[in-house]
Amino acid sequence: MLRHKREPILADTKQNDSFVEFERVQKSYDGETLVVKDLNLSMPKGEFLTMLGPSGSGKTTCLMMLAGFETATHGDIRLDGKSINDIPPHKRGIGMVFQNYALFPHMTIAENLAFPLEVRKMGKSEREQKVKRALDMVEMGAFGNRRPAQLSGGQQQRVALARALVFEPELVLMDEPLGALDKQLREKMQFEITDLAHNLGITTVYVTHDQTEALTMSDRVAVFDDGRIQQLAPPDELYEQPQNSFVAQFIGENNTLSGKVTKIDNAKNTCVVQLDSGEEIDAVPVNVNAVGERTTVSIRPERVETNKERLSPDAHTLKAEVLEFIYMGDIFRTRLRVAGSTEFVMKTRNAPDQPRLRPGEQIEIGWLPEDCRALDA
Template sequence: MTQQARLTAGRTMGSQTLAGNNSNDAFVEFERVQKSYDGENLVVKDLNLFMPKGEFLTMLGPSGSGKTTCLMMLAGFETATHGDIRLDGVSINNIPPHKRGIGMVFQNYALFPHMTVAENLSFPLEVRKMGKSDREAKVKRALDMVQMGDFAGRRPAQLSGGQQQRIALSRALVFEPELVLMDEPLGALDKQLRETLQFEITNLAHALGITVVYVTHDQTEALTMSDRVAVFDDGRIQQLAPPDKLYEEPENSFVAQFIGENNTLEGVVKEIKGDHCLIQLDDGGLIDAKPINVSAVGERTRVSIRPERVEYNKDRLSPDAHTLHAEVLEFIYMGDIFRTRLKVAGTEEFVIKTRNAPDVERLQPGQSIEIGWLPEDCRALDA
């Protein structure tokens, strides 16, 4: 299945999730789910989420946002205070974890140190009363899937971190579950190995057709691996969408700031006409933007522009580009790109990312320039 084919539309407004599939098509369902540990403060607030079978969905957010609690409720290690969680149409609220048939992969591997690799994988099959010959066949198949077939006789302490995580993944898959939950599984690995396993896990999940709920605070993991990403903050999904839509079309200031690098300019809405609005910046300047999360003239707003959407080469500026004066504070060569930090409209943290090319001017600190962007790349969000 191609990446384009997997990118199904989805969005959320408040606590109501408007997914590209409805609840009738859902394999995993959270319906009006709430969670409180003390009876007063809600860690998860009125969650509605529907996932089709075979989707790779990532729950992304900062610590304390509610994403891990949602995963633990789905696994059965936490109980919902209110609402219903269903798997393939069946409520699982009162089903214990070991009877849900869900595979789990944790950051700390959770392998039995006194068992060999093969024994670790065989254990969940023994619990399910599977015969020896069937166990051996499934263990071999699961190890071969993660290129660890030659390590069956070793113990976890004899393996590297990356090898242990491959074994933990194969153990989650060995009994052929339809749903696998992963809680920060790559958090303990170095950058290069983490990137390698990102692609391995994604390709394996789609090859096997399993449904995956993946929890992370790493936005690169989320954007790289997922069919859709649910961005959590303050116990709610702030936006649910495919990775490209999430990055290109953030629906509020939290998502714009949390996903990727982002420039913000603050001001007041002066005029709204259809799909354009006029913003008076706090320094007095005027810019055009798309009114995404503003509703009335006089409302304060935070305008969002991605660094790669801003241009300073005059011959590259579109005739429709909106321009502002800027002062160069820092110009950094980063190999494939130049990263320029500017003073713009009163802020000294405005950044441009420009692809390294022979015709790109190399700027100097203190230099005055004109920068520009297309109005459709500028989004007026909540203040």
């Protein structure tokens, strides 16, 4: 199934047409340690936003506070302009999808979907109509009389998604919903979920620690670490323009070289970094403020070239030793010794003009200055 990317929603954290808002939200379980620290976040209607981060970063706690299963220690959470801090979960009108599906095993699929409608005192004929529509949306219309145990994991996850949508909520929260599925099915469900959310215009908050999932599915991604949002941006901006070393390392594969800033040219938005190995390279100053500061420069593996014809005269070149060459079908992955680092990776596409390198071979590599970012040390 092909998914057409929508125009990205602006990457600022405050929106004028906010539908979901966190304002200075904090959460502590013991009264001393904050697991969420002064969270300010704003989402417009219809956005698919992913909260991404390692275990313990605060992302799931934020989702649980939005759902009403956890209470904020400080701050305000608003939905469509109204504070929901004191509203119980079942009155927030929010759909939820969990990793473990949370389906009632003693009920049929149709009965599972009808349950949230019964709770809302909906009449039988209207219930049946909505259940049929929801099952058809996830291509499970023929399975209404089966029980969860008779379905595969992917089918159960579709049913869990249909149950979250059956009462037509304006907001759906998903907590690692694809974590239990195998790789191929997980990738298929990624596209199905995002297409469904966008086609229905549903505002979605999705929690995952899987960076590929986040980049594939989201309008914007909020990268969490240590209880704070480290960067909030559309997927391409997050990958191409990380704002600090944590984001650069957490999102995709990344090369880092340590050094010291020796010159900053604010007019040209460039700086010179002397690497610890002695070489000097140009970089974009992102997280450096003064000459003499320690920095870590970041270069994505696919931006590194061996073919000088593909590089402009401004490109940097460094000597490198091939340590490992791996054929991966569509790409070659080469591990190099560069400027003292033995973990420097270059990814080149499998093409007739790309050489197949051998361990021990001495080569010259290069990249454009704008592809090199000087971040925090």
